[in-house]
Amino acid sequence: MTLVEVMVAMFVFAIISTLVLSSLLQIVSLTQHSRSQHAAANLAAAEIELALDTPDLFALLNETRDVTVNGTTFHVNRETAWVSDAGGVASCGGGGGSLRFKRVHVTVTWDGMRDSAEPVRSDTIINPAERINDPSKGTVLVSVIDSLGEGVSGASVRLAATSGGATIPAVTTDAQGCAYFLQVPTGTYDVSVSKTGYTGILVETPQQRDVSVQAGSSTTIGLQYDLAARFDITFAAGTTVRMPSSMPLSLLSTYGVRTITLPSANARQTIATHPRVSYRVAAGPFQQASGAECAAIDPTSWLEGTVGGEQLGPGAAPELSAEPGATAALDVPMGLVRVPNGITSLRAHSTTGRAEDPTCDATIQLSYSNVQRNDVIAVPFGTWRFTTAGGSSVSVELVSRGATVSSNTVTLDPREVAP
Template identity: 35%
Template sequence: MPRRREPAPATPGLHRRSTLRTSSPRRGAIAGSDRPAVLSIRLNQEECPVQHPKPLNKPEAAGDDAGFGLVEVLVAMLVFAIVAVSVAYSVTLTLTTTKDSKAREIALNLASAEIDSVRAIGDPFDVFSATSTVTQGETYTIQRVASWVSAAGADATCSASGGTLRYKRVNVTVTWTGMGPTGIAARADTLMAPTSRINDPAKGTIFISVLGANGLGLAGVTPTVSGTSSPPVEPTDIEGCSFVLGVTPGNYSVSLNLPNYVDTTHTQNSRVPVATGTLAVVAGASTSFQFQYDRAGLFPTRYATNRAALATTPNMAITFPPNLKTNFVSTLGVYPRTESPTESGSNPRVATLSTSTKLFPVQSGYQAFAGDYRATTPEQAGCEVADPAAWGLDNSTGVDLIGQRSQGQFAAPGATASPINVPMGIVQVARTASSNRNNLVAVQVTAPQVDGEPTCATSPLTIRFGAVFTNNNAIRIALPFGSWRLYATRQSTTSVPGSDATVMVQPQHVTVLSNVIPGRANADATGIITIDPRGITP
C-alpha cells in the first residue's frame, strides 16, 4: 500500500492546498488510459476557514482591583461626612460669631448710654443701683451697681460704720440672651464726685439704714436724730439710706415713729440703741444706725378652738382667765401679749381678743399658745409647760400622741392674716350646793405630774377668776396647759392655800373635758388636775 503523505501544518494567514489522490483498478480510470484516475481537490482557507474552539475564561485572581468593593464605599462615605460636618461647622461658627459681634456692639452702646445717663444726673446722692431690660433683637439686661467709696478706698454702705465718703463708683454690666461662646458681658464704669464738699475733718457722719420686712430698702422714712446736736436729716432714699453729714462729735440715738409701722420687736416707736443708750460719733468717721421697720401685719386669734371636739354641749359659754398671756412664736422669738379673750356668737361661740395683734410681718408667719412662758436657756431654767410642742410623746394608749401648736399664719405688710387657733384646757367646775364660796382661784403646780410634762422652774402662776359661782350650776373655764389646783374661796383676794379656801377634789366638782388621754379627766387625791395637750387638734 502506498504510504500516505501527512499534510503540512497550516500557517495562519496563508492559503493551504490539499491534494487527495486515489487510485483504483476498478473505478476511476480515465478512459483510454491505464493510469489511475487522480482526484485533486484544492482547498482555500479563506473559503473554508478552520474553526478552532474558544479558550475558556480564566477566573480572576484574588486581589483584583477591578470595580468598587464595600470597604471603598464606606471609606468614601466617611470622608464625605467629615468634609460635610467641617463645612457645616465652619458656616455655623461664622454665623454665630457674626451674630455675637453684632449683639456685643449693641451691648457696649447700651452700657455707654447708661453711663451717660448717670453722669447727666450729676449728684451722686441721686444715683442708685438699678436693673432694667431692653429688647433689640436680643433681650439685654442692664445692671447698674452704685456704691460709695470711703477715704480708705473701700466700699461704704449705710449699714456699716467706717470712714467718711469720698466719691461714688458706678459699674454697668450688660448681658443678653444667647451670649455666644465667649460668655463675656459688656462693661462700663465711671466715678462720680460730689458737686460740693461733704466732709469736714472736725465733723463726723451718721449713716442710717432702714430695711423692710423683705430685706430691701424702705424709702421715704424720716428718722429723728437726738444727741449732742440736732443736724438736719433727709428721708431715706430708695435703698433705705439716709446720710447725715457734718455731725458734731458726741453721743447720739436715732428713732423711727410711723403710724401702723413696727420693728422686729413689734414696737412702733423704734429706737437705736434699743430703749436707752447712745452711740458715739467721732470726727473723721461714720457711725451706722440700722433698722428693720415695716407696716405691721394684723394677726387675729381664736381661743379654745378645741371646744368643738367636746362630747357634750360644745357651745356652752367658757370663762377665760383675766389678763391671759398669749405667746406669738416666729423666727424672731416669742412675743407675749396680755389680754383676756371675750366670747361672741352662739353656734359656734368664738373667743377672741378685742383687736388683732400688730406684729412685724416676718416671712415665716406666727403660731400662738396661751399661758405664762419662759424659754429655757443655758443660763437659767425656764417654764415651757404652756407650750404644747414642749410636751414629750405619750404612748400609754398604744398610740403615739404629741402636743402641737396650731398652724402658723402669715400676713404681708399692712395685711390681715387668717385667724390663729389657740387650743386650751377646758374644765367644768361646780361648787358644793351648800357652799357660800363664790370665787374661783387656780394655782399652777410646777412639778410634773405625768410622763412627758415639762418642768416649770418659775414661781407658781395664780389665776383669779372672781365670783363665777353665782348659783349652783356648773360652769366651764379655760386654763393653759399644765397641772393645777382649783380653790373655791369667799373673797377674790383670799390667800390660797388657806383655811378660807376649799380645794376642789370630787369629780362632781371638777372635770377636765378637753383631755384626750383616758384616765386623766379627774383630780387626784390632793386636788391636782393635769391639762394635757397631747392628742388635741388645735
C-alpha cells in the same frame, strides 16, 4: 454635555451656593452682633455720664431699665455702692469709717445675644461735690431689710437722743432701704423704724438702743422689718369658753420670744406677725419683763412621763408661718375649768405645781370679768389658784386633762395619753 455632566454641574453649583449663602449669613450675623455691641457700649457710656451728672449721690441708686435701639431691646443695669475710708463696701455704705465716694457699675445686655457673648461693662467712681462728713460729728447709716433681705423703701427712721446728742429729723429709707444721718452731734441715741402695716420679728416697732455716735466715726445699724402677716387664732376650739381680759400671747421662734397682749377677751382673734418666721404659739406670758420665764404655759415644756398611772406623751404646740399680707388660721389649745358659782371679778394666779412639772419663775395673774354660774373658762397650761379680786378662795372644777390640787387650785396638763 451628557446628562451625567449636567447633574454633576448642578450638584457643584448647589454646594457653592450653600457655602456662599452660609458665608453671607455669618457676615450678616457678625455685623448685627457688632452693631448691638457698639450700641450697648454707647448705652453704658451714657449711663455713666448720667451718674456723673447726678447732683445728689444719695439719690443715685440701683436701677434696671430697658432701651430699644433699631428694633433691639437692651437691658441697662446700674449697681451703686458707697465706699468708706476703711475700704469697706456694704449695704447703705456700712463698711466702716466715713463715706468717701460712690462706686458705679453698669452692665448692658440685649435680646438675641450669642451664648458666648459677654455683656458690655463700664465702671466709675464719683466723689461727692461737697464734704459729707464733719470731723467733729458722726454719721449713722441705717439699713432696713425685709425677710428676703431686700431693702424696705419708704420707712421712717428716727434717732432719739438719750444722752447728749441733739434732736434729729426723721429720714425716709430710699429704694434700697437705706437711711443716712450725716453730721450727727456726738451722744447716745435710740434708733427706731416705722411704716404702716409693717412689723418686726420680736416687737412691732424694731429699734436699737444706746447707739453711740463718736466724732469722725460712722455707725451702721441693721433692722429687719416686713409687711405683716396675720394669724387668725381660735382658742380652745370646739368649746364655748370665757377668756381672760388682756391675756398675753407668746410667739416663740428661733429669734426669741414675742409677747402680744390680746386686745379683747374673744375666743377668736387676729394678730399681726412677722412673715416667713415660724412661730410656736402658746397662751400666756412665757417671758416676763424681768427676764423670768414661765415654761409651764408652753406645751413643749411638758415631757413624756407617767403621771397618776397614765403614760403621757410629750406636749405639742402649734407652729405656723405666713407670707407677707397673708392670713393663716391657727387653733391654740388651753386648759379648761368650770366655775360653779358666778363671780364678778375672778382672778387666776400661777403657782407651784408638781415636782416633775414645768414651772413659772414669776407669778402671773389673769382676770375674768362677770363669770356666770357654771361658765367654762380658758386658762393657760400650768398650775393655777383661783380667787376673787379681794383674795377669797373660789372653788373650781377641772374640765380638761390635769389634776385637782385643792378646791381652788388645779394643774392643767397639755399632754395626751400615749398609745
